[in-house]
Amino acid sequence: MDERELMPIGAFAELAGLTASALRFYDDAGVLVPERVDPLTGYRFYHRSQLALATHLRLLREIRMPLRTIGRLFADSTAEAARLIDEQAAAAAAEAAGIQRAAATLKASLGQASRTTLCALPGPVFAAAVDQVLATTIDDPAYPVLAGVRLEARHDAVSLTATDRFRLTTRTLVPGGPSTASWAGTLAGDDLRAAASRLRRSPTVTLEAGERTLSLRTSDHAAADCRLLTGEFPDHRLMVAAMPPVTHRVTAETRQIRAALAQAPERIGLRLVDGTPSLLLPGAVLPLDATATGPDLTVWFELTTLYPAVSCALGADLMLDLRGADQPTTIRSADDGDLTTVVMPCRPSPT
Template identity: 70%
Template sequence: MTDPELMSIGAFAKLAGLTASALRFYDDADVLRPEQVDPLTGYRFYSESQLVRASQLRRLREIGMPLPDIARFFTVSAQDAARLIDDQVAKVAAEAIGVQRTAAALKASLGEGACLNLCVLPGPVLATAVDQVLATTVRDAEVPVLGGVRLEADPDAISLTTTDRYRLATRTLVPSRPSAASWAGTLAGDDLQATTSRLRRTLMVTLEAGERTLGFRMVDGAVMHCRLLTEGFPDYRLLIGSLPAATHRVTVDKQQILKALEQQAPEKVGLRVAGGRPTVLLPGSTVDLDGTATGPDLTLWFELTTLYPALSHALGSDLMVDLRGPDQPATIRSANDGDLTTLVMPCRDPAP
């Protein structure tokens, strides 16, 4: 006899947010077997305790997880199950990026009228510049333009600029051939990142601006397209122009300060200026840096996740850091080459 506490397939399907046909399919696939099957009628019956698994199954299918992985999900530990979810999300995200790139190429193939040839740049140099500024982008569903890269061209230079509200990076390149005209647009960061491996392998690349995309034409004639974002990019020139004059200037060896941060990887890092010498403050220790410092005694703190990328992507072996106090951005650039400039905001003193 059927247990009276069991539910019919129709009642269970309604509670689980699935269809009866889906439940039959999952039974046949051995990922959600009914609690009981009537031997005479073949009717399937389910228990209330199976609702949790049914709900998980429905959500796993919503993120596109294949049935073999779903079967594993219900047999492994919670940690491994979480890893399966993360792997599936990464796969879906990668597929979405691929679809966006393909769509951009298709739109470009429809014809945007005459493209504007902006300039010619060495591929490896452009790829490195993209890597340097992309560290200052962020994924923000409310402000998607913060994941973009502002590209501005004029006859003498090409500049790439990014910001995530707490940092700002701008990289200037001198084209091999002067820009034919002034132009500005905001490139989708994901699309731009996808071009870097190909850019590194091409000697020269021509930038071609269209109505909806920016094309990167390789020496073999192949073109990679990067979508242009329509949202307005933050007015970074206003931010830079409104900065007060620096009160302190610190010049240090890049590798020494990076090594100090890598050995402990603290959540927050202190930079102290005292007696004309710079010092890094770490949990339980201090590191005297080889370098110079101007200005009165001062200690500022930075989040490691904000400071380290700015330091590591800086050009050259020496860094110049201009400080303006605890409530103003610090400017980080190469002591010998100011083509890459990064602004980073200090954080609160971690001391109680």
């Protein structure tokens, strides 16, 4: 060992970007042990070759990697170490995002003494509706409002709507009693997603509208505040009204279509011949136990577009309103309210 490459703890700490007290802590923890300790004075000396390890240690602590994991990471293979770093980075990012959401919600709730109670809904039903529409949101920096869910409360119903410009989903719920006021706002999807687990464990959820948030108050009187997004939500009613008229209608069992999609590849076709519908899979044609109206037609869908609409469907039956091979298809289902999703078809699957 070249004694000239040894340096005292203060000099080493400065080069490594750490404090001397941190180095003592890491020595005691066994993750960065000095090259030599003077037996008389107890002074620690580090070798220049340890700088790389010290730098890695500093960066790992910056992403809040636990010491017990750091010890494993230094001993593991490169692939395993990379996996541990990815896991910790994801956890740190999720924690930071949670802090940002909490801070934004706190700021939005400042000075909101006045609130309007809209209605009460069954907690599990409302949480399921949130899950169903959130599948249609999208994180688009150019259109941040598309990460939100439009909630509209009317006298006899509450509707939740989301769109990613390729799909449009609307879930309508029937409140336990009439809504006391008409109200509309776009809720931050992240806030709804964070609140969903709490909502599904509450028998009822009361909706209370403020100036900048919508509070979801559970049966234990706790409230989850969802921020209101300020961007203009797309006029979904205008989008629906502008669609061509329905030319074909298929009514089928939800269970049968779900089972087919579970084994489908990237695309799946819906074929109508002589009023008989079937699904087109690679090398197979699956007849549907369904009814259909309209002339012969074949429509293709991306699995990633069609599956979420079918998997979230309500009740035992699905109704598909078709408008042509290149026009939007409306998928409807109903059970204690209704769920409507508009999906775009794709080009035919290559043969």
